[in-house]
Amino acid sequence: MTQLTIKKTAVALALVGALAACDTGEKADKSGDSKVEATKTEFKDMHEKAAYSMGVQFSKQMSANFDSLKEYDITINKELVVKGMSDGFAGNAQFNDEEVKENINAFQNDLNEKIKQQQAELEAEAKKAAEENLKKGQEFQAEYAEKEGVTKTESGLMYRVIEDAEGTESPTAEDAVRVHYRGTFIDGKEFDSSYSRNKPIDFNLNGVIPGWTEGLQYMTVGDKYQFVIPADLAYGENDRAQIPGNSTLIFDVELLAINPTEPYKAPETEASVEEKVEAAAEAVEEKASEAAAEAKAELNELKDKAEEEVEEATADDQ
Missing domain, CATH: 3.10.50.40 (Chitinase A; domain 3)
Structure with missing residues (x-):
């Protein structure tokens, strides 16, 4: 069985414990996956916001766990989960504590059987694949052994x-x-x-x-x-x-x-032709920029000098 399947199984089993707080009674007429438009609620203070946020967080966690059960052909009716919680908080649950325990145990037994069945199927597939790999490997080894050297x-x-x-x-x-x-x-x-x-x-x-x-x-x-x-x-x-x-x-x-004592240091590799060309191009571009800057500075200096000479000549004429 793969590690991913083991993880999913663990999630599924963990879900059983969480369901102890949920009502698994009769089926509702509506699908548990149906979406209802949220009613706008006004919150008086931080405690009310926190209480509502706890419910949102719980719903997200449980929804993810419910989705993981679909691979075992189990669909949890979310509306009944909400109703069970609401009735439980109100103190008018349709099942007493003993009945709740029996319902959860029955669900757990059913889930365990489905998990065992899936594990058996996966193990059978893995065994078949391993047998095929062994045969192919032996054939490859026989051919490789005949190679020179x-x-x-x-x-x-x-x-x-x-x-x-x-x-x-x-x-x-x-x-x-x-x-x-x-x-x-x-x-x-x-x-x-x-x-x-x-x-x-x-x-x-x-x-x-x-x-x-x-x-x-x-x-x-x-x-x-x-x-x-x-x-x-x-x-x-x-x-x-x-x-x-x-x-x-x-x-x-x-x-x-x-028995190495020093950390590994990668050897320096000679730059490729492309890297050398790129470096040379960058050097040429840098020199060209420097030359252009120098030429511009000289031009500005000549311009300033010419303007000064014009001003002096104008002053002399006056």
């Missing part, structure tokens, strides 16, 4: 060397490592990548999936390997986030450091 270990892990740094130091299961990696499914779809984030990860080698713990111990710093990891060395038969159960996973891994 592929090594298959006793555990079932397969790897091939992409780049050999010819180093001498390999990590042990007790070490911490820093790696760059890209993870894909057997159909080539990427599900995770430190390269796309431009930041490698550090982790303890004995704290990850078995395929990684084993595979990285074959590498030396600077090596790049490709791992094909069967499901039993990865996340097993259960779904995990975006990884379906029984998935065979492919990882391209680059070992950057063993």
Whole structure:
């Protein structure tokens, strides 16, 4: 069962407790989803405004919970909820406390059965999908094992060397490592990548999936390997986030450091041709602006000087 379904189930079960304050009696003639034009209410003071606001807030919270029940084919009549609350506050509820409890328990039992049924259906679908993933993964592994340069270990892990740094130091299961990696499914779809984030990860080698713990111990710093990891060395038969159960996973891994002590610093990359052209254009534009400003200043200076000479000549004539 997925995490989303678990969350929805929790919401549904939480709703049962909240319904203890609601009347679940006979059906009303009108739909619970019908909208009625609000009557303008005059509020005398802050307490009345707060009381009304409590009702609005409660209605929004309960409406969201009611909507979550629709996936179980349960529709709550909101008009009856309002009537139950109104009658309850007035002290003239149509059910006594024992009957209210029985009604809520009956609702809870019905909801529990629907949840169990949905869970069973989801588990059956997940099991079928996991079986298909396992079969496809085994077929892929058999083909991959025949490729040149592929090594298959006793555990079932397969790897091939992409780049050999010819180093001498390999990590042990007790070490911490820093790696760059890209993870894909057997159909080539990427599900995770430190390269796309431009930041490698550090982790303890004995704290990850078995395929990684084993595979990285074959590498030396600077090596790049490709791992094909069967499901039993990865996340097993259960779904995990975006990884379906029984998935065979492919990882391209680059070992950057063993027991790193300094934070990772991304290497400076040489500017692209486009960046260089853009920088040069900005420099030219800046120089042109400076030259134009200087020319304007000189022109203004000449203009001022000419005006002074004209004024002096006029004064002499007079």
